[in-house]
Amino acid sequence: MNTHVPPRSVPTPMQLPAGHPPVRSGRVGVLLVNLGTPDGTDRRSMRRYLEEFLTDRRVIEWPRALWYPILYGIVLNTRPARKGRDYATIWNKERNESPLRTFTRSQGEQLAARLSAHPNVTVDWAMRYGRPSIDERMAALKDAGCDRVLIFPLYPQYAASTTATVNDVVYRRLLKERWQPALRTVPPYHDDPAYVDALARSIETHLASLPWQPEVVLASFHGIPKSYFEKGDPYHCHCMKTGRLLRERLGWDKDRLRITFQSRFGPEEWLQPYTDKTVEALAKSGVKNLAVITPGFVSDCLETLEEIAVENGEIFHHAGGVNFSHIPCLNDGPLGMDVVEAVVRRELSGWI
Numbered sequence: 001m002n003t004h005v006p007p008r009s010v011p012t013p014m015q016l017p018a019g020h021p022p023v024r025s026g027r028v029g030v031l032l033v034n035l036g037t038p039d040g041t042d043r044r045s046m047r048r049y050l051e052e053f054l055t056d057r058r059v060i061e062w063p064r065a066l067w068y069p070i071l072y073g074i075v076l077n078t079r080p081a082r083k084g085r086d087y088a089t090i091w092n093k094e095r096n097e098s099p100l101r102t103f104t105r106s107q108g109e110q111l112a113a114r115l116s117a118h119p120n121v122t123v124d125w126a127m128r129y130g131r132p133s134i135d136e137r138m139a140a141l142k143d144a145g146c147d148r149v150l151i152f153p154l155y156p157q158y159a160a161s162t163t164a165t166v167n168d169v170v171y172r173r174l175l176k177e178r179w180q181p182a183l184r185t186v187p188p189y190h191d192d193p194a195y196v197d198a199l200a201r202s203i204e205t206h207l208a209s210l211p212w213q214p215e216v217v218l219a220s221f222h223g224i225p226k227s228y229f230e231k232g233d234p235y236h237c238h239c240m241k242t243g244r245l246l247r248e249r250l251g252w253d254k255d256r257l258r259i260t261f262q263s264r265f266g267p268e269e270w271l272q273p274y275t276d277k278t279v280e281a282l283a284k285s286g287v288k289n290l291a292v293i294t295p296g297f298v299s300d301c302l303e304t305l306e307e308i309a310v311e312n313g314e315i316f317h318h319a320g321g322v323n324f325s326h327i328p329c330l331n332d333g334p335l336g337m338d339v340v341e342a343v344v345r346r347e348l349s350g351w352i
């Protein structure tokens with residue numbers, strides 16, 4: 001801990017010269033940011049969400065003249081209804097929201113409780129696409145008197161389409177500020193021992209709860225187009241390193257824990273091997289018991305609860321597999337919160 005930083009206290013109204021608007025200061029803000037979520041599963045909400053998502057140049061890097069006719073002519077006319085039906089199968093009906101929003105809120109609340117010994121810290125949460133927006137929550141942190149802000153894009157592995165686009169929105173907002181907060185962004189933590197250990201423990205606990213044991217466990221990461229990797233995105237390297245460290249921590253070989261990439265979108269080649277193709281090939285090769293962990297997702301969402309647990313489970317069974325299980329994400333459980341807390345405390349070093 002940096003001992004040269006003076007202790008910070010709960011803000012008191014400053015003595016201001018006449019004509020100066022009231023300002024609060026002296027607090028530290030932590031903003032957890034996850035990908036995003038539609039407000040509802042209806043076509044209109046889905047379209048609004050997908051439009052915001054798929055017009056992001058960090059997500060689809062194609063020239064706009066090529067992409068927009070496809071997006072507005074085809075994708076936004078067909079995908080909202082279809083994906084809305086998928087979201088409906090995982091929707092948190094009690095709160096009328098997606099699981100991703102429920103988990104992210106809970107992570108924010110639990111992190112605040114874990115940092116309660118620091119009364120000058122405010123924890124908040126936001127979504128890159130949809131609500132609550134980064135802009136809205138950054139404004140709330142400012143109003144609360146946060147003049148130091150830590151942004152935590154909730155992605156262990158860095159990708160321009162996830163981490164960078166969160167930071168872009170934050171930086172863009174600061175362009176408009178007269179009094180900018182001091183800013184830190186959480187770096188990728190794909191090789192953090194606390195994270196790797198939490199993943200290993202979640203595998204061990206989950207397997208211990210099963211009446212059968214998998215011959216193979218897949219570590220399935222969200223993919224990116226191969227062209228992004230060729231342009232220098234470190235994402236693939238980060239995923240491979242997480243996988244290697246996890247294997248080492250478990251004492252398993254490459255056949256027992258295999259790395260794959262899921263959620264292809266569009267006609268381009270994406271990072272390989274593909275999860276769905278691997279699941280099918282494994283079943284066809286005689287593997288009867290398969291478990292899948294999704295280490296790149298901090299929280300369960302459509303891509304894990306539906307695409308992995310349901311779609312890939314069906315692929316496995318249709319191809320001759322017998323037992324299939326999705327190992328839940330770390331979510332807001334104690335293992336997951338230990339990781340979030342460890343990363344945040346480290347990155348707040350010198351500020352609290």
Ligand SMILES: C=CC1=C(C)c2cc3[nH]c(cc4nc(cc5[nH]c(cc1n2)c(C)c5CCC(=O)O)C(CCC(=O)O)=C4C)c(C)c3C=C
Pocket residue numbers: 035036037038050053059060079083098100155159161162222223224225235263265296297300301302303
């Ligand atoms: C070219 C398109 C996409 C890239 C690149 C991409 C990268 C990427 N995404 C995640 C994490 C999540 N993606 C989620 C949903 C989702 N992803 C895309 C497209 C790209 N993602 C779409 C169109 C969607 C929406 C659903 C759909 O229409 O298929 C989600 C789930 C959100 C939820 O509310 O449940 C997550 C999480 C990562 C980590 C990543 C790159 C590393």
Ligand SMILES: [Fe+2]
Pocket residue numbers: 222263
């Ligand atoms: Fe995605």
Ligand SMILES: [Fe+2]
Pocket residue numbers: 263302303307
């Ligand atoms: Fe998907």
